[in-house]
Amino acid sequence: MVTRRAALSVVGVEPVGPYTLLRVRRGGLEPGRPGQFFMLEAPGRLLPRPMSLCLAPPGELAFLVDPIGPGTRALCALGPGDHLRVLGPLGNGFDLDVERPLLVGGGIGIAPLPYLSQALGGPPAILGFRSPRHAEAAALLPRAEVVVEPTYVTEAMPLDRDVLACGPEPMLEAVRRLVPDAQLAWEAPMACGYGACYGCAVEIDGELRRLCVEGPVLAAARS
Ligand SMILES: Cc1cc2nc3c(=O)[nH]c(=O)nc-3n(C[C@H](O)[C@H](O)[C@H](O)COP(=O)(O)OP(=O)(O)OC[C@H]3O[C@@H](n4cnc5c(N)ncnc54)[C@H](O)[C@@H]3O)c2cc1C
Ligand code: FES
Incomplete structure (x- = not known):
């Protein structure tokens, strides 16, 4: 076991x-x-x-x-x-069966990307941060393109890629508007992490579901 x-x-x-x-x-x-x-x-x-x-x-x-x-x-x-x-x-991670991956991260949303990048053989990546001090985290993904506010990752994103993204909710919403089939890693407050407490229930495709079980990575709409 x-x-x-x-x-x-x-x-x-x-x-x-x-x-x-x-x-x-x-x-x-x-x-x-x-x-x-x-x-x-x-x-x-x-x-x-x-x-x-x-x-x-x-x-x-x-x-x-x-x-x-x-x-x-x-x-x-x-x-x-x-x-x-x-x-x-x-939970469920990213689907690694993608042809032209592009990693997109915002702020602490960079967290899962170094391990993801390693698994995908170092694909291109775009990272957005709110300040140069926050952008120091880009050292964890050395070849990534980095933008700092007031520039947003969505302004620098090519649209012909298989996008895998993690970041704050407004960034994920903006990425999804540009690339509707993007894989997005969402967040919700979680008390147990394995389906027992229903603390992470969010609306996914119009139904209330537990994000820790169905996600956190979703290619579907959540609200
Ligand atoms: C699947 C998943 C992966 C995560 N990975 C990371 C990671 O790699 N690194 C990292 O720093 N953080 C990550 N987070 C977020 C992290 O778990 C929360 O920031 C943390 O639980 C906050 O706990 P706290 O006691 O410090 O603050 P709290 O006092 O519990 O929260 C501070 C504020 O953040 C809000 N908040 C707390 N948790 C969340 C949440 N999950 N989503 C939205 N708002 C929240 C609260 O409502 C409150 O306003 C992840 C969350 C999820 C669901
Ligand atoms: S965190 Fe407890 S059900 Fe998801």
């Missing part, structure tokens, strides 16, 4: 612009498919937090964390040797 839950030790905690790259020992966990996610629970926190896998170097899993609230700040405050509980990989 595949191990999906483990207490893993922190190997490194590295600043990447305003974000933190949290590297943990892989233990018995599989990295899964790009776009899948893990539930990460810092010691003393009541609820785990969903995080996309950013990188899977040998023997490690690495997550890029934006410290926007108590759960993510607790993850960024961990240090080497600390332990955290990890569950995953969970």
Whole structure:
């Protein structure tokens, strides 16, 4: 049976612009498919937090964390040797059977793209950030084209590609208007990550569904 839950030790905690790259020992966990996610629970926190896998170097899993609230700040405050509980990989990742991939990321939406890029053999990528400091994260995807606000990724995107995108909801909506069959990694608050709590229910194709089970990557409309 595949191990999906483990207490893993922190190997490194590295600043990447305003974000933190949290590297943990892989233990018995599989990295899964790009776009899948893990539930990460810092010691003393009541609820785990969903995080996309950013990188899977040998023997490690690495997550890029934006410290926007108590759960993510607790993850960024961990240090080497600390332990955290990890569950995953969970959900549905990107379909890698694409002919002319183009990766599109906005802000912390860059998180799943380094691992995705590796799986697809380094396709072209466009990344958008709100400031030059946030754009320091583009170092994780060295050959990507980078735009900073007031320029948006959608202004730089060729339209004849198989788009795989992750970013804030308005960016995903704008990408979908330009490329209706784009694969989009969506977000919703998640308490369990495996279908039990219904906390992540969103409308997908007109029906209320659990994003952690049906997604987070969807090629369908959600609202
Ligand atoms: C599948 C998936 C993958 C993710 N991958 C990453 C990642 O790789 N790196 C990363 O930094 N973050 C990622 N996130 C977002 C991250 O899980 C949330 O930012 C985190 O749970 C916030 O927890 P908190 O306790 O720090 O802040 P909270 O106090 O819980 O939230 C801070 C604010 O953000 C809102 N919020 C919280 N979670 C979400 C959410 N999931 N979607 C929309 N709004 C939310 C809250 O309503 C609140 O306004 C991912 C989310 C999902 C669903
Ligand atoms: S997070 Fe619990 S059902 Fe999706």
